[in-house]
Amino acid sequence: MRTYRPSWRGGLLAALALVSALAPHPASAGWPPAPDADMADPANWPNDPGYGYADDRDGQWNYFSFLPPAAPGVERRAGEVASGMSIDLAWRVSIGDPRVVIAVTDSGIHWEKPDLVDKAYLNRRELLTHKPFLAGGVPCGGDGDLAGFDCNGDGVLSVSDYAISVPLPAGDRNGNGVLDAGDLILAYSDGIDDDGNGYVDDISGWDFMKNDNDPYDDTRYGHGTGEAEDSSSQANNGIAKAGACPRCMFLPLRVGDSFIGDVQAFGESVVYATDSGAKVVQCALGTLNMTRFAQAALDYAYEKNVLVVTSMADENSRHHNMPAASNHTLPVHAIQFDGPSARASRSFLDFHPCSNYGGQNFLSASGTSCSSEATGQLSGIAGLLYAAAQKYNTVPQLSPGEAHSIFFFTADDIDVPESREPGSIYRFSQPGFDQRFGYGRVNAARALEAIRDGRIPPAVDIVSPRWFEVLYKDRASGPIEIRGTIAAPRANAYDFVVEWASGVQPLEEDFGKHVLAQRLNVDPTVVTGAAEPLARLDVRNVSPNHTRDIDSPRGENDRTITVRVRAVAHYGGAIGDVTGEMRRTYYVHSDPDLAAGFPLWLGDSIEASPKMADLDGDGVREIVVPTGGGKIHALRLTKTGHAELPGFPFKTNPLDGLASPPIDGAPSHAAAPGYASGKVSLDLAREGFMNAPAIADLDGDGVVEIVATSFAGTIYVLGPDGSQRAGFPYRLPRVPSCPRALDMPAPSGPCMDEDQRITRGAFASPVLVDLDLDGRLDIVQAAFDGKLYALDASGAPLPGFPVEIRHDPEKNPSVRSRILTTPAVADFNGDGVMDLVVGSNERLGASGQFGAVSVVDGRGTLAEGGPILSGWPVTMSSFQIFPLVAEGVPNSPVVARFEGSLAAVAHGNVSMPFVLPADPGAQTSLGAQPANLLPVRPDPDVPGGLLRGLEPSSVYGPLSLASRPDAMLPLFSSPSVGDIDQDGVPDVIASGASLLLASTLQGNAAGGGEHLLAAWSGKTGAMLPGSPFLLEDFTFFNNHAIADLDGDDYPEIITGSGGYFLHAYDGCGREPAGFPKFTGQWIASTAAVGDLDGDGTLEVAAGTRSGFLYVWHTRGRTDGVIAWESFHHDNRNTGNLEVPLDQGTLRKAKAPLTVDTCEEARLPRPLEASGGCDCRAAGRDGGDTRAAALLLVGLAAVLGRRRPARA
CATH class of the missing domain: 2.60.40.10 (Immunoglobulins)
Structure with missing residues (x-):
């Protein structure tokens, strides 16, 4: 039988490796520290080599209650007496308790990590029939629950009890050279739910991404492992560093393959952690959605006295990270030292630029690895707090509400007076609470002393x-x-x-x-x-x-x-x-433009972009809105508010792990206590939506259908009455984790591992297009398994599909990557069949900082010469800033005709948009400018010479209010196209960030940098007069609606961001009366425009990540300019400007918009690059490309400081 991996020499060699890893090292005589120990004395430090400082290393400065010696010439800031959170002093009270379990909800675990092997929580109830034995079959010792388990006599059930068991249970089943909890899972999974908790063989945690009992990090991303190390690593064992709570156990719960994922999986993990007896849930996540199910899980944990610690996120921004901005969480961000090293630093209270801020930013935790490390450290300190409560017999149990206030009122207030002075290098702080630092730096010692002394707050x-x-x-x-x-x-x-x-x-x-x-x-x-x-x-x-x-x-x-x-x-x-x-x-x-009854709270987050369509045949459009919690709403406006159409809201299928009966062979955990008790409603646990629906008449019967695809990977097709069409729902194929056991057979199809970073699911919106030329629309769906699927209206796959999108499968046969982009539709080869333009998350180049866009023949694999058109794919620089949502090319391409030439518009992260004709021309290297790039424009430096492509992003329009010198490049969002200046040629719109913002993210500068929205002329390649326009925060996932909202015949670019406002800019930088619109929340969806009340004027609808649907009346008319009515252009999501809309027109103005016809935007000019801080943008000439290079370099430096993937 062919095995999936080469065999490992298991058995005895694995045992020796484990025994070596777990063997006690010479311990520090002063460990654990005495109640009166001087923790500045190295004699009282744990012997972990990374703990102490030296000339060439910082040590665990963030644990110290003292200041490490300053380097020569460094003067410490007055008033600071500690570099860290006084965890060392807290250890004098408690070093943790194995009864305190910290549930790490993250990317899974590397089982073999030596500092964690013996810290993984083992569920003894699933191991009662698999106890270890001493030599000669002698039962091991232990009292009570440990009876028969405690082979080494340390009073804890851990892998080390099995390591000394004779004979070994089954050797090194997972082939990593160490006996670990993963081996026990493989050896002892018997298909029986021994403990009756609803999870079969949950020996050490659970994988809620793959719904199996092995939370191994199969892509080796490492974030979850790093989190476990922060909170729970062993101490005084001579290995690496000490965890904050070295005696606590950790429970690995995999909710995704990185720190970005579906909050529904997180909700499941919280219920599981609570039912499993965890005291702390460690959540260094930024989830793509927030739902009532996840909130119910958080409420359940709160009621059961489980503390949930969450991350503020990593972007030096105000947008509200999920699930941190929810009830019953404890958000935390990071602070750091302000110099190149701890010893060379003046202050240890510097705001970490890889952190967010806001009213929910409760606490500051010291660390250099962003809010993720802060979350891990505070979770470990919380473990110490609960251990102290065990030690001092705190009755009743310590509650999360009490823990919150203990941390608030024992924190070191961060009040740096010089931060309030003009030109300060420090972020603003003040006495007491502030949005940058919360209640202050966590003081672990004072928190534990409060428990010891009975000073427990309300x-x-x-x-x-x-x-x-x-x-x-x-x-x-x-x-x-x-x-x-x-x-x-x-x-x-x-x-x-x-x-x-x-x-x-x-x-x-x-x-x-x-x-x-x-x-x-x-x-x-x-x-x-x-x-x-x-x-x-x-x-x-x-x-x-x-x-x-x-x-x-x-x-x-x-x-x-x-x-x-x-x-x-x-x-x-x-x-x-x-x-x-x-x-x-x-x-x-107050907002007089709001439609009656709005904003409307839908209960779940709204990342999916709304659509407007006439569903009930009355000639007036309704709003169709999918939610992150698995509902599709269809709402009509009424004179007094709104009404849901009959049959709506539609509810998706239950989550695979909670469906009863089970779906697709997946186990069901509906009998778990949290659900069986009714505390967490199973009705809330459904597949959520992150993408826009598509709406059109699929089968030609004159009745429209709604097509929507869940993040989990199920395609739903509904009639206007909310009923499902025959042949649907259609489930995309499951993609399991690749086998871990060495003797297991290879899978029959693709599986997920370090090279094949694929899974079941979809982020792309469905696209409706007639591919087989039968006169009826087909459904195209890009998926997380790296394939393009095409189905007819009955749910049958089209011949030639699916098509796998891979840049060079012959060179890299094992590499497979997700697709996030929604394909754009156009006939690029002129054969009468629509082709599909699509990007992939595949990372190219040695450093993975490039991606590719392909054009797929509409006949798929049946096309002569293969499914990818000649001349494609085209590569472009695209920085890997985040996993999943910002790697490869995750930004959806679009299509338009530029002065007669059909072209795709695409960009990566931190790269200029490429305008690519059907024959893009050769590229000399990865990311190089293709030879036939559009537009073609005169070279100002060479008489008669020509240049190709858009002008450099450092050349701003003359009326732009953005600071200069600077440069703008797109980031995180997708482009749109439309004739903003009304010159008859589409313009290219993209949003992103400035070079100065990138440089601010690198260091401790107290200000500077801007979020920007840019529009380039499709005719000249130059930015429009008012471009780039100012935004308040990053734009994630959306593209930009384009419509005339004030009736002046010049369209506005309508876009929202994480900074609360929905803007509507024309090419001059002007906004209609009443704009921008304030929501107070993060807008990640693309606005939709249309007439919702039948009065001939346009409404604008947009959703927020907090779950509020907004609808505003405008003065725009249905017969005015409407170029891009919703996400990806139209209700079929074609992404093609040439596809006719059933409202508006593309061009109406009598004359093109120019600088001479513009009035300057009536907005106060913000601080110039030299104002407000001591930082300046690097100098550059306006017309060269150095600005782009500098921005790339700047963000490259930032990447090294963001949540790192940990090996």
């Missing part, structure tokens, strides 16, 4: 309104309820006050002016808020006016208020009073 919780909700003064009919709870069962009594103050970071003295509720001496048996609201807020009487904060230069927080609930527990005696609190950020706003 548990304060706010659940409604939701984080970052906009409260509309002009819509309010009465006071808004503030809901939550306050509990202090350990105290003699407690007081509380609910109050609000203006801004995202009010000073202490700003509170007290607006008290909403207050009570004194509440009986400790009373849980305030359990039956009634905590308070009521009448927004009609609220003015959010305040001095604009320095981190909101474009007014992002102008409408902000902070609601704070503070409680004081009265203990008396030596303990005295102990304070706890919780806060929420809201906005107070």
Whole structure:
């Protein structure tokens, strides 16, 4: 039988390797430290080689309660006494407890890591029939639950008990040279759910991505392994570094193959962790969605006293990372030292540019690896906190609400006065809470001492309104309820006050002016808020006016208020009073353009772009909106609000692991306690959508269908009544993990491993096009298994499909990659059959910083010469900034005709858009400019000479308000095309970031850099007069709607970002009256435009990641210019400007827009590159390409500091 991997010499050699890895090293005599140990004395350090500092290494500076000696000539900033979080002092109280389990929800685990091998939690109930034995078959010792397991007598069930078992159970089944928990999973999985928890053979965690019992990191990304090391590595074993909680155990829960993934898998993992007895959930994730199911899981964990630590994200931005911006989480970000090394640094309180900020940024944790490391470190410290609670017999159990306030009020306040001075190199801070640093730097020692001394604060919780909700003064009919709870069962009594103050970071003295509720001496048996609201807020009487904060230069927080609930527990005696609190950020706003009944909260996040179509045949369009939680809404506007069409909302299939009966042979965990109890509703656990639907008459019967594809990989086709069409849903094929056991046979089809980074699922939107020329539309779907699928209206695959997209399969036969891009449709070879333009996540070049775009023949594999058209693929630079969403070419290409030439427009991450004709011409190297690139333009330096392509991104339009000198290159989002200047030739639109922003991300500069939206003339290649336009944050996943919203015959580019606003810029940089539109939330979807109320004027609809659907009335008309009505151009998602829309026209203005016809945008010019900080953009000539190169270099430096993949 052919095996999947070469055999490893298992058995005895594996045992020797493991015994060597686990053998005790000479321990430090001072470990664990005594209660009065001097932790600056190396004699009291653990003997891990990476712990201590030296001239050539920083050591674990972020653990120190002291300042390591400064290098010669370095003067430390006055007032700082510690470089880190005083974890070393906390170890004098506790080094953890194996009963405290930290659930690491991430990319899975490298089982063989020597510092983690013996720390993986083993589920003894699944091993009761597989106990280890001593020589001669003698049972091992142990008491209680450990009876028969504790072979080495250390009081803990771990792999080391099996390592000394004689004989070895089955040797090294996974072939990594070490006996580890992965080997036990392979050896002892018997198909029986021994513990009856709903998960068969969950010996050491679970894989919620693949729905199996081995959470191994099959792509070897390593992020989850690094997280486990941060929180849970062994200490004083002579290996690597110490984890924050060296005696805690970790439970590996794989929710994706990186830190980016589906929140539904995270929700499943939280329920599992809670049911498995974990005390801490470690979540260094940025999920693609946020759902009611995930929130229900977080609520379940909170109720069961499980603390969930979450990451603020890594982009030095304000956008609200998920699931951190949810109820019942503890968000944290990173701070660092400000020099090249710890010893050469002046301060250890520097905001890490690989972190986000905002009102939900509760805590700062020290580390150099972004918010991910901060999450791991705080999770380990939380493990210490719960271990201390075990040690000091804290009864009742410590609650997450109490833990929150312990961390808040024991933190080291970060108040750097010089940060408030003009030109400061430090990010703004102030006394008390601020959005850059939260309550301050975590102080582990003080937190544990609070447990030791019984100084446990009240548990304060706010659940409604939701984080970052906009409260509309002009819509309010009465006071808004503030809901939550306050509990202090350990105290003699407690007081509380609910109050609000203006801004995202009010000073202490700003509170007290607006008290909403207050009570004194509440009986400790009373849980305030359990039956009634905590308070009521009448927004009609609220003015959010305040001095604009320095981190909101474009007014992002102008409408902000902070609601704070503070409680004081009265203990008396030596303990005295102990304070706890919780806060929420809201906005107070008015908008007369909002349609009645909007914004509408749909319960789940809205990453999918809405569409508008007439579903019920009344001549007026409805809004079709899929959600991240698995619903498709179809809403009509009414005079008083909105109404759902009959049969809607449609609900997708249950998640594979929670379907009953099971789907596609996958196991079901519906009997798990969290679900069986009803605490977490299975009805919420459904396949979610991250992409736009497609809407058209598929089968030619005169009735439209809605086609939508879930992130999990199921294609749904619905009628206008919400019923499913015959032949659907259609499930894309499963892609399992490649076999781990050496003796297992090779799979019959593709599987997921380090080279084949593929899985079941889809991010691309479905595309509707007639490929087989039968007069009916077919469904094209790009998928996570690296293939393009094509189905007819009955769900039958078209001949010639699927087509696998690979750059050079002969050179790299084992490499397979996902596809994120939505294909664009056009007939490139003139054979009458539409072809498909598509990018792939395949990373090219030695460093993986290139990608490719291909044109697939519409006949697929039946085409003569193969499925890829001659001259393609075209490669382009594309930086691997994030896994999944920013690697290879994840940005969807589009198509238009430029002065008679049909061309695709595509760009990678941090690369200029290429305008590529059907014959793009030769490339001299990866990413080189193709020979036939468009447009063709005069060379200003060579008389009669010609240049090809768009002008360099450093050449801004003369009316642009963007700072210069600088440069703009696209990033994270997809292009659009449309005739913005009305000269008869489409223009190229893309959004991204400036060079100065990239340089700011590299270092500790306190300001500078911009988020930009650019438009290049398709005729001249030059930026339009007002381009690039200013945005407030990154644009992820979307492209840009184009329509005239003010009736002046010049269209606006409509786009949102993570910075709360939906903008509508014309080519001059002007916005219609009432724009930009404020949402207070992250907009990742593309807006849709159309007439929703039948009055002949346009509405604009957009969703937010917080789950709110917005609809605004505009002065634009249905017979005006509408070039790009929604994501990927039209309701069929063709991405082709030439496909006719059933509204508007492409050109209407009497004369092209020029500088002379523009009025300057009526916006205040922002700080120039030299203002607001001590940083400047690198100098460059306007017309050369050095700016692009500098930006690439700048982002390359950033990549090394972002969440690293850990080997």
